[in-house]
Amino acid sequence: xxxxxxxxxxxxxxxxxxxxxxxxxxxxxxxxxxxxxxxxxxxxxxxxxxxxxxxxxxxxxxxxxxxxxxxxxxxxxxxxxxxxxxxxxxxxxxxxxxxxxxxxxxxxxxxxxxxxxxxxxxxxxxxxxxxxxxxxxxxxxxxxxxxxxxxxxxxxxxxxxxxxxxxxxxxxxxxxxxxxxxxxxxxxxxxxxxxxxxxxxxxxxxxxxxxxxxxxxxxxxxxxxxxxxxxxxxxxxxxxxxxxxxxxxxxxxxxxxxxxxxxxxxxxxxxxxxxxxxxxxxxxxxxxxxxxxxxxxxxxxxxxxxxxxxxxxxxxxxxxxxxxxxxxxxxxxxxxxxxxxxxxxxxxxxxxxxxxxxxxxxxxxxxxxxxxxxxxxxxxxxxxxxxxxxxxxxxxxxxxxxxxxxxxxxxxxxxxxxxxxxxxxxxxxxxxxxxxxxxxxxxxxxxxxxxxxxxxxxxxxxxxxxxxxxxxxxxxxxxxxxxxxxxxxxxxxxxxxxxxxxxxxxxxxxxxxxxxxxxxxxxxxxxxxxx
Amino acid sequence: xxxxxxxxxxxxxxxxxxxxxxxxxxxxxxxxxxxxxxxxxxxxxxxxxxxxxxxxxxxxxxxxxxxxxxxxxxxxxxxxxxxxxxxxxxxxxxxxxxxxxxxxxxxxxxxxxxxxxxxxxxxxxxxxxxxxxxxxxxxxxxxxxxxxxxxxxxxxxxxxxxxxxxxxxxxxxxxxxxxxxxxxxxxxxxxxxxxxxxxxxxxxxxxxxxxxxxxxxxxxxxxxxxxxxxxxxxxxxxxxxxxxxxxxxxxxxxxxxxxxxxxxxxxxxxxxxxxxxxxxxxxxxxxxxxxxxxxxxxxxxxxxxxxxxxxxxxxxxxxxxxxxxxxxxxxxxxxxxxxx
Numbered sequence: 001x002x003x004x005x006x007x008x009x010x011x012x013x014x015x016x017x018x019x020x021x022x023x024x025x026x027x028x029x030x031x032x033x034x035x036x037x038x039x040x041x042x043x044x045x046x047x048x049x050x051x052x053x054x055x056x057x058x059x060x061x062x063x064x065x066x067x068x069x070x071x072x073x074x075x076x077x078x079x080x081x082x083x084x085x086x087x088x089x090x091x092x093x094x095x096x097x098x099x100x101x102x103x104x105x106x107x108x109x110x111x112x113x114x115x116x117x118x119x120x121x122x123x124x125x126x127x128x129x130x131x132x133x134x135x136x137x138x139x140x141x142x143x144x145x146x147x148x149x150x151x152x153x154x155x156x157x158x159x160x161x162x163x164x165x166x167x168x169x170x171x172x173x174x175x176x177x178x179x180x181x182x183x184x185x186x187x188x189x190x191x192x193x194x195x196x197x198x199x200x201x202x203x204x205x206x207x208x209x210x211x212x213x214x215x216x217x218x219x220x221x222x223x224x225x226x227x228x229x230x231x232x233x234x235x236x237x238x239x240x241x242x243x244x245x246x247x248x249x250x251x252x253x254x255x256x257x258x259x260x261x262x263x264x265x266x267x268x269x270x271x272x273x274x275x276x277x278x279x280x281x282x283x284x285x286x287x288x289x290x291x292x293x294x295x296x297x298x299x300x301x302x303x304x305x306x307x308x309x310x311x312x313x314x315x316x317x318x319x320x321x322x323x324x325x326x327x328x329x330x331x332x333x334x335x336x337x338x339x340x341x342x343x344x345x346x347x348x349x350x351x352x353x354x355x356x357x358x359x360x361x362x363x364x365x366x367x368x369x370x371x372x373x374x375x376x377x378x379x380x381x382x383x384x385x386x387x388x389x390x391x392x393x394x395x396x397x398x399x400x401x402x403x404x405x406x407x408x409x410x411x412x413x414x415x416x417x418x419x420x421x422x423x424x425x426x427x428x429x430x431x432x433x434x435x436x437x438x439x440x441x442x443x444x445x446x447x448x449x450x451x452x453x454x455x456x457x458x459x460x461x462x463x464x465x466x467x468x469x470x471x472x473x474x475x476x477x478x479x480x481x482x483x484x485x486x487x488x489x490x491x492x493x494x495x496x497x498x499x500x501x502x503x504x505x506x507x508x509x510x511x512x513x514x515x516x517x518x519x520x521x522x523x524x525x526x527x528x529x530x531x
Numbered sequence: 532x533x534x535x536x537x538x539x540x541x542x543x544x545x546x547x548x549x550x551x552x553x554x555x556x557x558x559x560x561x562x563x564x565x566x567x568x569x570x571x572x573x574x575x576x577x578x579x580x581x582x583x584x585x586x587x588x589x590x591x592x593x594x595x596x597x598x599x600x601x602x603x604x605x606x607x608x609x610x611x612x613x614x615x616x617x618x619x620x621x622x623x624x625x626x627x628x629x630x631x632x633x634x635x636x637x638x639x640x641x642x643x644x645x646x647x648x649x650x651x652x653x654x655x656x657x658x659x660x661x662x663x664x665x666x667x668x669x670x671x672x673x674x675x676x677x678x679x680x681x682x683x684x685x686x687x688x689x690x691x692x693x694x695x696x697x698x699x700x701x702x703x704x705x706x707x708x709x710x711x712x713x714x715x716x717x718x719x720x721x722x723x724x725x726x727x728x729x730x731x732x733x734x735x736x737x738x739x740x741x742x743x744x745x746x747x748x749x750x751x752x753x754x755x756x757x758x759x760x761x762x763x764x765x766x767x768x769x770x771x772x773x774x775x776x777x778x779x780x781x782x783x784x785x786x787x788x789x790x791x792x793x794x795x796x797x798x799x800x801x802x803x804x805x806x807x808x809x810x811x812x813x814x815x816x817x818x819x820x821x822x823x824x825x826x827x828x829x830x831x832x833x834x835x836x837x838x839x840x841x842x843x844x845x846x847x848x849x850x851x852x853x854x855x856x857x858x859x860x861x862x863x864x865x866x867x868x869x870x871x
Binding site for chain 1: 622785
């Protein structure tokens with residue numbers, strides 16, 4: 001039979017009993033050698049020199065109660081038994097210097113004595129197989145189990161531990177499920193991708209690059225990763241997102257890195273900047289390929305050293321943030337053409353995940369339609385659904401070759417939103433579906449992402465402002481402007497626009513809601529009706 | 532191929548007694564032994580530490596070849612060679628009972644060609660095992676009367692859990708002869724004694740006083756051991772009458788309620804005194820083996836326990852001897868050992 005070797009720290013509290021009374025007390029290292037169904041052939045007792053006399057007494061008492069046990073002393077240096085790094089290093093050194101002979105000996109690591117820090121370190125070293133052992137935990141006596149009490153062993157290699165590992169797996173699955181916004185996606189490649197992202201996001205703070213066509217869900221995924229990390233307490237700060245395409249010209253630097261008061265003409269007050277706002281949180285830079293070269297240089301330093309210089313300041317700011325970048329451009333091409341820094345690309349594409357468009361994951365259309373219906377229902381506080389025939393028609397169309405889903409999930413979301421708005425009583429019927437199909441085909445045939453009624457938007461907004469708008473925003477703003485242009489007055493327009501939600505409110509101040517909506521785009525009723 | 536005698540360790544109460552009896556007889560008869568289902572019905576099945584020490588001691592003394600002897604084993608094979616007398620030392624872990632080891636090797640050593648001195652270190656007062664005093668005052672005198680040349684010396688007491696007790700057993704080659712029991716005429720000395728170490732004075736006094744309320748008790752005694760023996764306590768009722776002697780035991784200690792100890796002794800006393808018999812059930816069990824080795828004999832005792840019946844069956848099987856339990860009208864039982 002293999003010999004049983006226990007590795008144990010001298011318990012400077014629990015083992016420290018003197019006088020005859022010590023025999024009535026539970027001393028873990030004595031108990032360890034006293035069980036009637038366990039014989040420790042050798043006890044490797046670890047302690048610092050200060051406790052030599054206690055160790056001597058323990059050795060003597062073990063000799064008396066367990067003549068089978070040989071006690072071997074190991075001096076370890078310990079300044080602060082609560083210092084994780086020091087304790088780990090000390091125990092790691094011990095494990096390296098100790099000659100294990102697993103052919104002839106079985107090892108038990110006793111985790112009852114020592115500080116909690118030491119116990120954690122012993123666990124980690126055992127789990128990592130630096131200590132090729134099972135864990136043994138001794139427990140004090142009680143009514144049913146008099147001295148020496150009971151013990152239990154834990155083999156981290158065995159099935160018992162698998163159960164715990166399974167719990168981690170479940171948690172991982174929950175994480176992946178969360179990242180998919182709870183959509184039961186069926187596309188295997190996409191599901192695998194999400195699993196990988198979950199793993200990387202949970203185990204790393206390195207930058208992540210999300211690529212993929214427009215509307216493939218980069219922003220939404222970045223936000224979900226942030227929420228998951230926050231849930232698991234890996235991150236405490238804010239989620240700060242910005243589309244780099246909107247950061248053009250002089251304002252870009254100051255928007256990202258902030259400026260101090262008086263940094264330039266018009267800098268009347270200091271500005272924090274997005275990087276500082278993202279401190280301890282997450283920064284999502286969408287369309288990172290659109291960032292100017294100066295900003296790229298500053299950003300690289302901020303990623304590598306967590307330091308940057310606000311505009312006009314000579315004092316560096318620090319910010320720890322996790323970066324997620326998004327792009328639908330081929331950044332390698334941009335590097336070649338000199339529009340993107342090679343070193344920045346190298347830094348951010350350690351983890352690159354390519355999100356597929358709808359056409360590459362058609363199995364996921366049905367669950368995503370369902371998801372969009374739920375989202376709409378939640379936002380508008382009334383249930384939206386298809387009738388059976390309408391759903392079948394819409395789904396068949398959406399899966400067909402005709403449906404090119406140019407802007408991917410953004411198109412799908414807008415499509416459902418439109419049908420929801422036009423439907424009566426929250427029920428989408430054949431009529432709405434047929435109209436929507438022709439509307440979609442019409443849009444896609446234009447081969448331009450800009451909405452058809454370009455004129456409507458361009459008459460009221462400058463082109464560079466339109467370019468910063470998401471498709472979904474354009475669609476909505478366009479519809480709002482159409483209503484406003486035909487309506488007699490602000491109130492009439494707002495009654496049409498907030499037709500459902502106004503009935504749910506006690507007081508109706510829809511005109512104000514519309515005024516505020518327009519103000520977001522620097523528009524007013526007067527702009528639209530200049531007369 | 533060796534012919535093994537198979538002993539089912541789960542028979543009867545499935546305790547360590549079967550193990551000790553069968554090993555002792557295997558050594559004496561030279562018959563190879565296969566014990567299986569060891570302690571099968573117990574919560575911790577298989578060989579525990581104290582059993583292992585006993586088996587190892589037997590291996591040492593009989594130069595046996597053994598397979599499967601390890602902690603937790605539920606079966607093993609034991610093939611004794613010749614019994615070697617001489618000096619031995621055995622240390623028992625976890626303050627296990629020194630007397631259990633003694634029980635295993637005592638009889639085989641009588642069959643050695645030279646005298647032996649065996650020092651055993653461990654506990655001298657353990658639950659579920661004969662105490663040093665029982666061996667010294669009750670069992671040994673019976674064996675000596677049967678012709679055994681043995682002595683037992685206590686060097687040091689050892690209470691659980693620290694143990695540290697020492698006993699030395701000397702055995703000279705001897706032949707056991709049948710013993711003749713005279714008729715039992717009642718007990719004339721019945722002494723209550725509490726032996727204690729590091730126990731409250733009141734507890735000890737309380738124990739003795741409680742036993743003195745039994746009408747038959749003639750004397751009370753308090754014995755305090757020096758502090759270095761550890762914390763422990765046994766409560767005895769010693770009985771002597773004619774050729775007969777008995778010792779009833781209750782185990783106390785720091786974690787045992789005084790009332791529990793008193794109750795345990797009183798229960799045994801009521802039974803023994805009520806039966807008006809000279810051999811109690813525990814002693815009866817201990818006498819089976821030496822009397823079977825002597826070849827014949829008989830004595831009167833109480834109704835046999837399951838433990839005794841199992842023990843008798845194992846002894847009968849290994850020695851090819853008949854052990855009968857004959858119930859009589861007064862609720863007693865006559866044990867008759869007969870080689871014929």
